[in-house]
Amino acid sequence: MRVAILDDEPAELRRVEQTLRQMAEPGEPAWSLHSFEQGEDLLRQLRRETFDLLILDWQLPGFSGLSLLRWTREHMDAPPAAIMLTSRDGESDIVQALNAGADDYVSKPFRPNELKARVAAVLRRHSQQRAAATEVLSFNDLVFDDAELTVKRAGKPIGMTEREYRLARCLFSNLGRPLSREYLYERFWTHEEMVSSRPLDTHIYRLRNKLGLTADRGWQLLTIYGYGYRLESVGVAVE
Known part of the structure:
Protein backbone atom coordinates (compact mmCIF):
# COMPACT_ATOMS: atom_id res chain seq x y z
CA MET A 1 0.00 0.00 0.00
CA ARG A 2 1.49 3.31 -1.13
CA VAL A 3 0.29 6.39 0.74
CA ALA A 4 1.15 10.05 0.15
CA ILE A 5 0.78 12.36 3.16
CA LEU A 6 0.68 16.13 2.67
CA ASP A 7 1.11 18.49 5.64
CA ASP A 8 3.35 21.51 6.18
CA GLU A 9 3.90 20.62 9.87
CA PRO A 10 6.71 18.04 10.28
CA ALA A 11 5.40 16.94 13.69
CA GLU A 12 1.99 16.20 12.17
CA LEU A 13 3.55 14.26 9.33
CA ARG A 14 5.42 12.07 11.81
CA ARG A 15 2.25 11.47 13.81
CA VAL A 16 0.32 10.37 10.74
CA GLU A 17 3.21 8.14 9.63
CA GLN A 18 3.37 6.51 13.06
CA THR A 19 -0.37 5.80 12.94
CA LEU A 20 -0.35 4.34 9.42
CA ARG A 21 2.62 2.07 10.12
CA GLN A 22 0.24 0.11 12.33
CA MET A 23 -2.17 -0.55 9.45
CA ALA A 24 -0.38 -3.46 7.76
CA GLU A 25 -1.79 -6.84 8.69
CA PRO A 26 0.54 -9.49 10.16
CA GLY A 27 2.50 -11.15 7.36
CA GLU A 28 1.80 -8.32 4.91
CA PRO A 29 4.49 -5.92 3.65
CA ALA A 30 4.78 -2.66 5.56
CA TRP A 31 2.96 0.24 3.97
CA SER A 32 5.10 2.54 1.84
CA LEU A 33 4.62 6.04 3.24
CA HIS A 34 5.71 9.16 1.35
CA SER A 35 5.52 12.52 3.14
CA PHE A 36 5.39 15.97 1.55
CA GLU A 37 5.41 19.44 3.10
CA GLN A 38 4.48 21.29 -0.10
CA GLY A 39 1.59 20.64 -2.46
CA GLU A 40 3.76 21.35 -5.49
CA ASP A 41 6.14 18.52 -4.54
CA LEU A 42 3.32 16.01 -4.26
CA LEU A 43 1.84 17.22 -7.55
CA ARG A 44 5.14 16.51 -9.30
CA GLN A 45 5.17 13.00 -7.85
CA LEU A 46 1.56 12.35 -8.89
CA ARG A 47 2.56 13.08 -12.48
CA ARG A 48 5.06 10.20 -12.42
CA GLU A 49 4.14 7.92 -9.50
CA THR A 50 1.07 5.97 -8.45
CA PHE A 51 -0.42 6.04 -4.96
CA ASP A 52 -3.29 4.09 -3.42
CA LEU A 53 -4.25 6.78 -0.91
CA LEU A 54 -3.74 10.50 -0.34
CA ILE A 55 -4.03 12.13 3.08
CA LEU A 56 -4.18 15.88 2.54
CA ASP A 57 -3.98 18.91 4.79
CA TRP A 58 -6.08 21.77 3.44
CA GLN A 59 -4.22 24.93 4.42
CA LEU A 60 -0.76 25.06 2.92
CA PRO A 61 1.34 27.88 1.53
CA GLY A 62 1.17 27.76 -2.24
CA PHE A 63 -0.72 24.81 -3.70
CA SER A 64 -3.31 23.77 -1.11
CA GLY A 65 -4.50 20.26 -0.32
CA LEU A 66 -7.94 21.08 -1.69
CA SER A 67 -6.44 22.31 -4.97
CA LEU A 68 -4.42 19.12 -5.24
CA LEU A 69 -7.53 17.02 -4.56
CA ARG A 70 -9.38 18.81 -7.37
CA TRP A 71 -6.42 18.29 -9.72
CA THR A 72 -6.46 14.52 -9.18
CA ARG A 73 -10.20 14.34 -9.92
CA GLU A 74 -9.89 16.49 -13.05
CA HIS A 75 -6.69 15.11 -14.58
CA MET A 76 -6.32 11.47 -13.49
CA ASP A 77 -8.30 8.66 -15.10
CA ALA A 78 -8.15 6.58 -11.91
CA PRO A 79 -7.49 8.98 -9.03
CA PRO A 80 -6.45 7.46 -5.70
CA ALA A 81 -8.66 7.51 -2.63
CA ALA A 82 -8.27 10.74 -0.67
CA ILE A 83 -8.90 11.82 2.91
CA MET A 84 -8.77 15.45 4.01
CA LEU A 85 -7.03 15.79 7.39
CA THR A 86 -7.32 19.39 8.48
CA SER A 87 -8.11 21.81 11.29
CA ARG A 88 -10.87 23.35 9.17
CA ASP A 89 -13.95 21.68 10.61
CA GLY A 90 -16.83 23.97 9.65
CA GLU A 91 -19.82 22.36 7.97
CA SER A 92 -19.26 24.40 4.81
CA ASP A 93 -15.62 23.26 4.70
CA ILE A 94 -16.60 19.60 4.97
CA VAL A 95 -19.25 19.97 2.27
CA GLN A 96 -16.80 21.77 -0.02
CA ALA A 97 -14.15 19.04 0.34
CA LEU A 98 -16.61 16.18 -0.16
CA ASN A 99 -18.05 17.89 -3.23
CA ALA A 100 -14.50 18.27 -4.57
CA GLY A 101 -14.07 14.50 -4.41
CA ALA A 102 -12.73 13.68 -0.95
CA ASP A 103 -13.65 10.19 0.23
CA ASP A 104 -13.67 11.25 3.89
CA TYR A 105 -12.89 14.20 6.14
CA VAL A 106 -11.02 14.01 9.47
CA SER A 107 -10.57 17.00 11.76
CA LYS A 108 -7.38 17.82 13.64
CA PRO A 109 -6.26 16.96 16.18
CA PHE A 110 -7.04 13.44 15.02
CA ARG A 111 -7.44 10.35 17.16
CA PRO A 112 -5.16 7.56 15.87
CA ASN A 113 -7.68 4.73 16.14
CA GLU A 114 -10.34 6.80 14.41
CA LEU A 115 -7.96 7.67 11.57
CA LYS A 116 -7.02 4.02 11.12
CA ALA A 117 -10.69 3.02 11.00
CA ARG A 118 -11.52 5.71 8.47
CA VAL A 119 -8.54 4.82 6.29
CA ALA A 120 -9.55 1.14 6.31
CA ALA A 121 -13.15 2.00 5.43
CA VAL A 122 -12.14 4.34 2.59
CA LEU A 123 -9.73 1.82 1.06
CA ARG A 124 -12.31 -0.95 1.32
CA ARG A 125 -14.99 1.20 -0.30
CA HIS A 126 -12.61 2.43 -3.00
CA SER A 127 -11.56 -1.11 -3.85
CA GLN A 128 -15.16 -2.28 -4.13
CA GLN A 129 -16.11 0.64 -6.34
CA ARG A 130 -13.21 0.03 -8.69
CA ALA A 131 -13.96 -3.68 -8.90
CA ALA A 132 -17.61 -3.01 -9.71
CA ALA A 133 -16.75 -0.35 -12.30
CA THR A 134 -13.92 -2.17 -14.07
CA GLU A 135 -14.78 -5.85 -13.91
Missing part, protein backbone atom coordinates in the same frame (compact mmCIF):
# COMPACT_ATOMS: atom_id res chain seq x y z
CA VAL A 136 -14.45 -6.20 -17.69
CA LEU A 137 -12.36 -3.76 -19.74
CA SER A 138 -11.38 -3.77 -23.40
CA PHE A 139 -8.17 -2.36 -24.85
CA ASN A 140 -8.12 -2.74 -28.63
CA ASP A 141 -8.36 -6.51 -29.13
CA LEU A 142 -7.61 -7.40 -25.49
CA VAL A 143 -10.42 -7.99 -22.99
CA PHE A 144 -9.55 -8.04 -19.28
CA ASP A 145 -11.92 -9.82 -16.90
CA ASP A 146 -11.13 -8.94 -13.29
CA ALA A 147 -13.58 -11.49 -11.90
CA GLU A 148 -11.92 -14.39 -13.73
CA LEU A 149 -8.42 -12.86 -13.87
CA THR A 150 -8.25 -13.67 -17.57
CA VAL A 151 -7.29 -11.85 -20.76
CA LYS A 152 -8.86 -12.81 -24.07
CA ARG A 153 -8.07 -11.89 -27.65
CA ALA A 154 -10.83 -12.52 -30.17
CA GLY A 155 -12.62 -14.59 -27.55
CA LYS A 156 -9.64 -16.87 -26.94
CA PRO A 157 -8.01 -16.83 -23.49
CA ILE A 158 -4.32 -16.04 -23.18
CA GLY A 159 -2.51 -18.26 -20.69
CA MET A 160 -1.29 -16.09 -17.81
CA THR A 161 -0.45 -16.50 -14.16
CA GLU A 162 -2.35 -14.42 -11.61
CA ARG A 163 0.68 -12.18 -11.07
CA GLU A 164 1.12 -11.66 -14.81
CA TYR A 165 -2.55 -10.70 -15.05
CA ARG A 166 -2.36 -8.20 -12.20
CA LEU A 167 0.84 -6.65 -13.55
CA ALA A 168 -0.67 -6.33 -17.03
CA ARG A 169 -3.86 -4.89 -15.59
CA CYS A 170 -1.81 -2.30 -13.70
CA LEU A 171 0.06 -1.28 -16.85
CA PHE A 172 -3.15 -0.89 -18.86
CA SER A 173 -4.87 1.01 -16.05
CA ASN A 174 -2.02 3.53 -16.17
CA LEU A 175 -1.63 3.99 -19.92
CA GLY A 176 0.83 6.74 -20.69
CA ARG A 177 2.02 7.04 -17.10
CA PRO A 178 5.52 5.98 -16.08
CA LEU A 179 5.53 3.37 -13.32
CA SER A 180 8.67 3.04 -11.27
CA ARG A 181 10.33 -0.29 -10.60
CA GLU A 182 10.02 0.51 -6.90
CA TYR A 183 6.25 0.87 -7.16
CA LEU A 184 5.79 -2.32 -9.17
CA TYR A 185 7.99 -4.37 -6.84
CA GLU A 186 6.23 -3.03 -3.76
CA ARG A 187 2.86 -3.89 -5.23
CA PHE A 188 3.48 -7.33 -6.72
CA TRP A 189 6.47 -8.96 -5.01
CA THR A 190 7.62 -9.74 -1.50
CA HIS A 191 11.04 -8.62 -0.33
CA GLU A 192 12.32 -12.19 -0.39
CA GLU A 193 11.41 -12.60 -4.06
CA MET A 194 12.99 -9.27 -4.99
CA VAL A 195 16.43 -10.07 -3.59
CA SER A 196 16.66 -13.48 -5.20
CA SER A 197 16.33 -12.50 -8.88
CA ARG A 198 15.02 -9.88 -11.32
CA PRO A 199 11.40 -11.06 -11.55
CA LEU A 200 10.02 -7.78 -12.90
CA ASP A 201 12.17 -7.86 -16.04
CA THR A 202 11.18 -11.47 -16.66
CA HIS A 203 7.49 -10.68 -16.31
CA ILE A 204 7.72 -7.64 -18.60
CA TYR A 205 9.37 -9.83 -21.25
CA ARG A 206 6.58 -12.41 -20.94
CA LEU A 207 3.83 -9.79 -21.16
CA ARG A 208 5.34 -8.30 -24.31
CA ASN A 209 5.20 -11.71 -25.95
CA LYS A 210 1.92 -13.05 -24.56
CA LEU A 211 -0.12 -9.88 -25.10
CA GLY A 212 1.59 -8.77 -28.29
CA LEU A 213 2.59 -5.38 -26.93
CA THR A 214 4.03 -4.24 -30.23
CA ALA A 215 3.50 -1.24 -32.49
CA ASP A 216 1.66 -3.24 -35.14
CA ARG A 217 -0.98 -4.08 -32.52
CA GLY A 218 -1.17 -0.53 -31.23
CA TRP A 219 1.05 -0.78 -28.15
CA GLN A 220 4.50 0.26 -27.04
CA LEU A 221 5.87 -0.93 -23.70
CA LEU A 222 8.81 1.38 -23.07
CA THR A 223 11.69 0.82 -20.70
CA ILE A 224 12.58 4.08 -18.93
CA TYR A 225 16.26 3.79 -18.14
CA GLY A 226 16.99 4.00 -14.44
CA TYR A 227 13.30 4.34 -13.57
CA GLY A 228 10.79 1.77 -14.78
CA TYR A 229 8.26 1.19 -17.56
CA ARG A 230 5.51 2.99 -19.44
CA LEU A 231 2.83 1.41 -21.64
CA GLU A 232 1.60 3.63 -24.48
CA SER A 233 -1.05 3.36 -27.12
CA VAL A 234 0.38 4.23 -30.52
CA GLY A 235 -2.99 4.56 -32.21
CA VAL A 236 -2.72 1.67 -34.66
CA ALA A 237 -6.03 -0.04 -35.30
CA VAL A 238 -5.96 -3.81 -35.07
CA GLU A 239 -7.55 -5.55 -38.02
Whole structure:
Protein backbone atom coordinates (compact mmCIF):
# COMPACT_ATOMS: atom_id res chain seq x y z
CA MET A 1 0.00 0.00 0.00
CA ARG A 2 1.49 3.31 -1.13
CA VAL A 3 0.29 6.39 0.74
CA ALA A 4 1.15 10.05 0.15
CA ILE A 5 0.78 12.36 3.16
CA LEU A 6 0.68 16.13 2.67
CA ASP A 7 1.11 18.49 5.64
CA ASP A 8 3.35 21.51 6.18
CA GLU A 9 3.90 20.62 9.87
CA PRO A 10 6.71 18.04 10.28
CA ALA A 11 5.40 16.94 13.69
CA GLU A 12 1.99 16.20 12.17
CA LEU A 13 3.55 14.26 9.33
CA ARG A 14 5.42 12.07 11.81
CA ARG A 15 2.25 11.47 13.81
CA VAL A 16 0.32 10.37 10.74
CA GLU A 17 3.21 8.14 9.63
CA GLN A 18 3.37 6.51 13.06
CA THR A 19 -0.37 5.80 12.94
CA LEU A 20 -0.35 4.34 9.42
CA ARG A 21 2.62 2.07 10.12
CA GLN A 22 0.24 0.11 12.33
CA MET A 23 -2.17 -0.55 9.45
CA ALA A 24 -0.38 -3.46 7.76
CA GLU A 25 -1.79 -6.84 8.69
CA PRO A 26 0.54 -9.49 10.16
CA GLY A 27 2.50 -11.15 7.36
CA GLU A 28 1.80 -8.32 4.91
CA PRO A 29 4.49 -5.92 3.65
CA ALA A 30 4.78 -2.66 5.56
CA TRP A 31 2.96 0.24 3.97
CA SER A 32 5.10 2.54 1.84
CA LEU A 33 4.62 6.04 3.24
CA HIS A 34 5.71 9.16 1.35
CA SER A 35 5.52 12.52 3.14
CA PHE A 36 5.39 15.97 1.55
CA GLU A 37 5.41 19.44 3.10
CA GLN A 38 4.48 21.29 -0.10
CA GLY A 39 1.59 20.64 -2.46
CA GLU A 40 3.76 21.35 -5.49
CA ASP A 41 6.14 18.52 -4.54
CA LEU A 42 3.32 16.01 -4.26
CA LEU A 43 1.84 17.22 -7.55
CA ARG A 44 5.14 16.51 -9.30
CA GLN A 45 5.17 13.00 -7.85
CA LEU A 46 1.56 12.35 -8.89
CA ARG A 47 2.56 13.08 -12.48
CA ARG A 48 5.06 10.20 -12.42
CA GLU A 49 4.14 7.92 -9.50
CA THR A 50 1.07 5.97 -8.45
CA PHE A 51 -0.42 6.04 -4.96
CA ASP A 52 -3.29 4.09 -3.42
CA LEU A 53 -4.25 6.78 -0.91
CA LEU A 54 -3.74 10.50 -0.34
CA ILE A 55 -4.03 12.13 3.08
CA LEU A 56 -4.18 15.88 2.54
CA ASP A 57 -3.98 18.91 4.79
CA TRP A 58 -6.08 21.77 3.44
CA GLN A 59 -4.22 24.93 4.42
CA LEU A 60 -0.76 25.06 2.92
CA PRO A 61 1.34 27.88 1.53
CA GLY A 62 1.17 27.76 -2.24
CA PHE A 63 -0.72 24.81 -3.70
CA SER A 64 -3.31 23.77 -1.11
CA GLY A 65 -4.50 20.26 -0.32
CA LEU A 66 -7.94 21.08 -1.69
CA SER A 67 -6.44 22.31 -4.97
CA LEU A 68 -4.42 19.12 -5.24
CA LEU A 69 -7.53 17.02 -4.56
CA ARG A 70 -9.38 18.81 -7.37
CA TRP A 71 -6.42 18.29 -9.72
CA THR A 72 -6.46 14.52 -9.18
CA ARG A 73 -10.20 14.34 -9.92
CA GLU A 74 -9.89 16.49 -13.05
CA HIS A 75 -6.69 15.11 -14.58
CA MET A 76 -6.32 11.47 -13.49
CA ASP A 77 -8.30 8.66 -15.10
CA ALA A 78 -8.15 6.58 -11.91
CA PRO A 79 -7.49 8.98 -9.03
CA PRO A 80 -6.45 7.46 -5.70
CA ALA A 81 -8.66 7.51 -2.63
CA ALA A 82 -8.27 10.74 -0.67
CA ILE A 83 -8.90 11.82 2.91
CA MET A 84 -8.77 15.45 4.01
CA LEU A 85 -7.03 15.79 7.39
CA THR A 86 -7.32 19.39 8.48
CA SER A 87 -8.11 21.81 11.29
CA ARG A 88 -10.87 23.35 9.17
CA ASP A 89 -13.95 21.68 10.61
CA GLY A 90 -16.83 23.97 9.65
CA GLU A 91 -19.82 22.36 7.97
CA SER A 92 -19.26 24.40 4.81
CA ASP A 93 -15.62 23.26 4.70
CA ILE A 94 -16.60 19.60 4.97
CA VAL A 95 -19.25 19.97 2.27
CA GLN A 96 -16.80 21.77 -0.02
CA ALA A 97 -14.15 19.04 0.34
CA LEU A 98 -16.61 16.18 -0.16
CA ASN A 99 -18.05 17.89 -3.23
CA ALA A 100 -14.50 18.27 -4.57
CA GLY A 101 -14.07 14.50 -4.41
CA ALA A 102 -12.73 13.68 -0.95
CA ASP A 103 -13.65 10.19 0.23
CA ASP A 104 -13.67 11.25 3.89
CA TYR A 105 -12.89 14.20 6.14
CA VAL A 106 -11.02 14.01 9.47
CA SER A 107 -10.57 17.00 11.76
CA LYS A 108 -7.38 17.82 13.64
CA PRO A 109 -6.26 16.96 16.18
CA PHE A 110 -7.04 13.44 15.02
CA ARG A 111 -7.44 10.35 17.16
CA PRO A 112 -5.16 7.56 15.87
CA ASN A 113 -7.68 4.73 16.14
CA GLU A 114 -10.34 6.80 14.41
CA LEU A 115 -7.96 7.67 11.57
CA LYS A 116 -7.02 4.02 11.12
CA ALA A 117 -10.69 3.02 11.00
CA ARG A 118 -11.52 5.71 8.47
CA VAL A 119 -8.54 4.82 6.29
CA ALA A 120 -9.55 1.14 6.31
CA ALA A 121 -13.15 2.00 5.43
CA VAL A 122 -12.14 4.34 2.59
CA LEU A 123 -9.73 1.82 1.06
CA ARG A 124 -12.31 -0.95 1.32
CA ARG A 125 -14.99 1.20 -0.30
CA HIS A 126 -12.61 2.43 -3.00
CA SER A 127 -11.56 -1.11 -3.85
CA GLN A 128 -15.16 -2.28 -4.13
CA GLN A 129 -16.11 0.64 -6.34
CA ARG A 130 -13.21 0.03 -8.69
CA ALA A 131 -13.96 -3.68 -8.90
CA ALA A 132 -17.61 -3.01 -9.71
CA ALA A 133 -16.75 -0.35 -12.30
CA THR A 134 -13.92 -2.17 -14.07
CA GLU A 135 -14.78 -5.85 -13.91
CA VAL A 136 -14.45 -6.20 -17.69
CA LEU A 137 -12.36 -3.76 -19.74
CA SER A 138 -11.38 -3.77 -23.40
CA PHE A 139 -8.17 -2.36 -24.85
CA ASN A 140 -8.12 -2.74 -28.63
CA ASP A 141 -8.36 -6.51 -29.13
CA LEU A 142 -7.61 -7.40 -25.49
CA VAL A 143 -10.42 -7.99 -22.99
CA PHE A 144 -9.55 -8.04 -19.28
CA ASP A 145 -11.92 -9.82 -16.90
CA ASP A 146 -11.13 -8.94 -13.29
CA ALA A 147 -13.58 -11.49 -11.90
CA GLU A 148 -11.92 -14.39 -13.73
CA LEU A 149 -8.42 -12.86 -13.87
CA THR A 150 -8.25 -13.67 -17.57
CA VAL A 151 -7.29 -11.85 -20.76
CA LYS A 152 -8.86 -12.81 -24.07
CA ARG A 153 -8.07 -11.89 -27.65
CA ALA A 154 -10.83 -12.52 -30.17
CA GLY A 155 -12.62 -14.59 -27.55
CA LYS A 156 -9.64 -16.87 -26.94
CA PRO A 157 -8.01 -16.83 -23.49
CA ILE A 158 -4.32 -16.04 -23.18
CA GLY A 159 -2.51 -18.26 -20.69
CA MET A 160 -1.29 -16.09 -17.81
CA THR A 161 -0.45 -16.50 -14.16
CA GLU A 162 -2.35 -14.42 -11.61
CA ARG A 163 0.68 -12.18 -11.07
CA GLU A 164 1.12 -11.66 -14.81
CA TYR A 165 -2.55 -10.70 -15.05
CA ARG A 166 -2.36 -8.20 -12.20
CA LEU A 167 0.84 -6.65 -13.55
CA ALA A 168 -0.67 -6.33 -17.03
CA ARG A 169 -3.86 -4.89 -15.59
CA CYS A 170 -1.81 -2.30 -13.70
CA LEU A 171 0.06 -1.28 -16.85
CA PHE A 172 -3.15 -0.89 -18.86
CA SER A 173 -4.87 1.01 -16.05
CA ASN A 174 -2.02 3.53 -16.17
CA LEU A 175 -1.63 3.99 -19.92
CA GLY A 176 0.83 6.74 -20.69
CA ARG A 177 2.02 7.04 -17.10
CA PRO A 178 5.52 5.98 -16.08
CA LEU A 179 5.53 3.37 -13.32
CA SER A 180 8.67 3.04 -11.27
CA ARG A 181 10.33 -0.29 -10.60
CA GLU A 182 10.02 0.51 -6.90
CA TYR A 183 6.25 0.87 -7.16
CA LEU A 184 5.79 -2.32 -9.17
CA TYR A 185 7.99 -4.37 -6.84
CA GLU A 186 6.23 -3.03 -3.76
CA ARG A 187 2.86 -3.89 -5.23
CA PHE A 188 3.48 -7.33 -6.72
CA TRP A 189 6.47 -8.96 -5.01
CA THR A 190 7.62 -9.74 -1.50
CA HIS A 191 11.04 -8.62 -0.33
CA GLU A 192 12.32 -12.19 -0.39
CA GLU A 193 11.41 -12.60 -4.06
CA MET A 194 12.99 -9.27 -4.99
CA VAL A 195 16.43 -10.07 -3.59
CA SER A 196 16.66 -13.48 -5.20
CA SER A 197 16.33 -12.50 -8.88
CA ARG A 198 15.02 -9.88 -11.32
CA PRO A 199 11.40 -11.06 -11.55
CA LEU A 200 10.02 -7.78 -12.90
CA ASP A 201 12.17 -7.86 -16.04
CA THR A 202 11.18 -11.47 -16.66
CA HIS A 203 7.49 -10.68 -16.31
CA ILE A 204 7.72 -7.64 -18.60
CA TYR A 205 9.37 -9.83 -21.25
CA ARG A 206 6.58 -12.41 -20.94
CA LEU A 207 3.83 -9.79 -21.16
CA ARG A 208 5.34 -8.30 -24.31
CA ASN A 209 5.20 -11.71 -25.95
CA LYS A 210 1.92 -13.05 -24.56
CA LEU A 211 -0.12 -9.88 -25.10
CA GLY A 212 1.59 -8.77 -28.29
CA LEU A 213 2.59 -5.38 -26.93
CA THR A 214 4.03 -4.24 -30.23
CA ALA A 215 3.50 -1.24 -32.49
CA ASP A 216 1.66 -3.24 -35.14
CA ARG A 217 -0.98 -4.08 -32.52
CA GLY A 218 -1.17 -0.53 -31.23
CA TRP A 219 1.05 -0.78 -28.15
CA GLN A 220 4.50 0.26 -27.04
CA LEU A 221 5.87 -0.93 -23.70
CA LEU A 222 8.81 1.38 -23.07
CA THR A 223 11.69 0.82 -20.70
CA ILE A 224 12.58 4.08 -18.93
CA TYR A 225 16.26 3.79 -18.14
CA GLY A 226 16.99 4.00 -14.44
CA TYR A 227 13.30 4.34 -13.57
CA GLY A 228 10.79 1.77 -14.78
CA TYR A 229 8.26 1.19 -17.56
CA ARG A 230 5.51 2.99 -19.44
CA LEU A 231 2.83 1.41 -21.64
CA GLU A 232 1.60 3.63 -24.48
CA SER A 233 -1.05 3.36 -27.12
CA VAL A 234 0.38 4.23 -30.52
CA GLY A 235 -2.99 4.56 -32.21
CA VAL A 236 -2.72 1.67 -34.66
CA ALA A 237 -6.03 -0.04 -35.30
CA VAL A 238 -5.96 -3.81 -35.07
CA GLU A 239 -7.55 -5.55 -38.02
